[in-house]
Amino acid sequence: MSGTARLDRLLANLGYGSRSEVQHLARIGAVTLDGTAVRDVGVRISLTADLPARLQIDGTSLDPLPRMVLMLHKPVGATCSHKEFGPLVYDFLPSRWRRRKPALSTVGRLDKETSGLMLLTDDGALLHRIISPKQHVTKHYLATLARPLQGNEAALFASGTLMLEGENKTLATAVMETLSPLSARVIVTEGRYHQVRRMFAATGNHVETLHRDRIGALLLPADLGQGEYRQMDAAEVTMIFS
Ligand code: URA
Secondary structure, three states: OOOEEEHHHHHHHOOOOOHHHHHHHHHOOOEEEOOEEOOOOOOEEEOOOOHHHHEEEOOEEOOOOOOOEEEEEEOOOOEOOOOOOOOEHHHHOOHHHHHOOOOOEEOOOOOOOEEEEEEEEOOHHHHHHHHOHHHOOOEEEEEEEOOOOOOOHHHHHHOOOOOOOOOOOOOOOOEEEEEEOOEEEEEEOOOOOOHHHHHHHOOOOOEEEEEEEEEOOEEOOOOOOOOOEEEOOHHHHHHHOO
16 A cells, blocks of 8 residues: 555545544544644545554554455354355454445355355455466365265366366366365365365265365464454465465
């Protein structure tokens, strides 16, 4: 993020309130820059990387500026949607972030029963780059299965000839490594609806649990507990594509 923005617009777009609400915050001295109250919300602020450390609202550092990228450890049971009922992945984030403009979205989806590494961003160009089939970003899943592997699954997934039920385009080649008779690692580059579950369903099996632990070279950190999230830095974003 670079350039400048009017303070009221910046704060309203980060979800701190309407233009008049943030004007009130400034008037009462709740907005400080380098420790000094900024009472005129019409001032233009330079959107530098250090701004969140310098600008405080009610004594708390400003939220991340637009073009933020987050990783979240999605637990089973949460839905990747803004609209549905029940726990949503957005419930794990500060509620103010729901009012951000541009809006924060998940990068692709994990289904409700799948856990693991989930990315979220308000950077539409980055989002499209990650999910674009042309980029071949790998997504790594650990699947546990209802029935023992038969031994022919890896060849089928690697063949590039598997057609999922209800579709008319074959799947791109995918890698499967057997971990035990009832578990496997699957690496795919596409993001079709319930893809891994449907790949195993096509072999007559059933996925009991599914967990994504890696996207590209980016691993789900061992210290990021279920429902926890953190902001990613530029080096981590680069790892998605390597
Ligand atoms: N494949 C699935 O079946 N579910 C997911 O959430 C992701 C990949």
